[in-house]
Amino acid sequence: MKLQKIVEDLKLQILTKMEDKDVQGVFISDLLSDVMTSANAGDLWLTVQTHHNIIAVANLVNVAAVVVTHGKKVPEETISLGKRYHVIILSTPNPIFDIAAKLNAIGLKSQ
Amino acid sequence: MTAKGCSHTWKMINVAYGHIITEKCSKCYIVSTYFSFEDRPPLEEHREGDHFWNVMESAQSFRFDFQCTRCSQIVHFDELMGLLMCTGCDKNCEAEKIQQSHEKERTWVYVAFGFLPIADHKQLSREQIAMLEDFFNQRRKSADSRIKIVSQELVPDFSLCYGAVIKDVNMLSLTPPEADDSQLIHYLGGKR
Numbered sequence: 113m114k115l116q117k118i119v120e121d122l123k124l125q126i127l128t129k130m131e132d133k134d135v136q137g138v139f140i141s142d143l144l145s146d147v148m149t150s151a152n153a154g155d156l157w158l159t160v161q162t163h164h165n166i167i168a169v170a171n172l173v174n175v176a177a178v179v180v181t182h183g184k185k186v187p188e189e190t191i192s193l194g195k196r197y198h199v200i201i202l203s204t205p206n207p208i209f210d211i212a213a214k215l216n217a218i219g220l221k222s223q
Numbered sequence: 224m225t226a227k228g229c230s231h232t233w234k235m236i237n238v239a240y241g242h243i244i245t246e247k248c249s250k251c252y253i254v255s256t257y258f259s260f261e262d263r264p265p266l267e268e269h270r271e272g273d274h275f276w277n278v279m280e281s282a283q284s285f286r287f288d289f290q291c292t293r294c295s296q297i298v299h300f301d302e303l304m305g306l307l308m309c310t311g312c313d314k315n316c317e318a319e320k321i322q323q324s325h326e327k328e329r330t331w332v333y334v335a336f337g338f339l340p341i342a343d344h345k346q347l348s349r350e351q352i353a354m355l356e357d358f359f360n361q362r363r364k365s366a367d368s369r370i371k372i373v374s375q376e377l378v379p380d381f382s383l384c385y386g387a388v389i390k391d392v393n394m395l396s397l398t399p400p401e402a403d404d405s406q407l408i409h410y411l412g413g414k415r
Contacts, residue, residue, distance in 0.1 A: 136364070144391050145285045149238050153364040168308035168387035171331055172370060174363040193310065193387070197331060198368065 113220060115176055115200070118156065122214050124179060124202040127186055128194040135176045137223030138215050140208055144169045151175060152223040156215070158208050162186045167193040177201070181208045229294040233358040236297070237288040243304060243390060245339075246276040254279070256304055256339045258286060282392035289354060298354055302347045305390055306355075306372070307334045312385035317377035329368035333359075334386065336375035347374065 116132045118124070136154035141147055142161050151157060153174040159166065162184050170178050177200035180186050186201060194201045204211060242264040246255050249268075255276065259265065264281045284305060289298045309322045309332040322332040335355055337346040347355075356372040363370070378384055 133365075143283065144389055145240060145283060148389065149235060149285060149287070153362055165387050165389060168306075168333075168389050171308065171368075172306070172333065172359055172389070174365070174368070197308075198329065 113218070115156075118215070118218070118220075119202060121218055122204065122211060124204050127180075127191050127201040127203055128199065130200060131198065133176045133200070135220065138212065138220050139175070139222060140212060147173055147175075155223060156220070158211055160184050160208070162190055164190040164193050166190065167197055167199050170194075170199045171197045175199075179204060179211060181206060181211055229291060229296070231291040231296065231354070231357065232293055232361055233289040233298075233354060234292055235287045235358070236290045238285055239287070240283065240285045243280075243282045243284045244278060245280040245282075247279050248274040249277055250275050254339050255343075258284070258304070258338075280392060282390035284390050289358060298351065300347075300351065300355075302337050302345050302351070303355075304336055304338045305388060307336060307384070307386040307388045308332075309334060310386050313379070313383065316379060316384070318373050318386075321371065321373060321377070325369075325371060330371050331368065332371050332373055334375055334378055335372050336378075336381070341375075349374070 139151040139155040157175045180203045183205035241260040338344040359370040
């Protein structure tokens, strides 16, 4: 599924440069260690974390994009690092559960 | 297939969660790190020989080994404390120079570092660093970017490095969610 379609369907806000990537699954965690050990390349990573370290992990694992949920404000430092490393950061005021339910409804699952 | 001559494909095995404890000696100010498998890492001051260790930080992290899916060879990474993404904080740093020279082709530099003090711990070998690099590149599904893992020997002074260390500490966002009327209405049972 294309990232652009997900952005439009779920009305996600784009905080960095946008590239239309293939999204192959969904991973939900607020622990960097979990993402490093268990997330897959091409996953959409849902989290409430906004620290700039999320860019280091997202880039290493090669997730399709990071979705910061619950209306958490993403610091400028994180956005700027995301732009430099081509890590797409999206945000939504909705809680993780709602976003996960919508992703499930449009056919995305965990890999 | 035997390990010799195998073009390895690595998978992460024996993942064990724990904490990386950073301590400082109150007498000689040396900094030491170690990995604790305890659920609640020790926080109290303790004496070890001439050192009086005080905990500076406890960060959740994990340890792992690699196993080749083709030849079953297992490689341990007991020497690895963590990875740091180079953010270009020091133009004189060799890691930053490598990052600069590879950035156009979207190759991103991470520094693999071992436990402190460096002189007291066995550090990662070049072969282990190459295996880490292979693992993270094999895990990527697109070829539009690459990961390059380098040794901490390239960083002249870690205490001055502002790279993004991958560890679960100080991650808490203190920023409250931005106001969202639709959710507020939801919480109020549909009434304002």
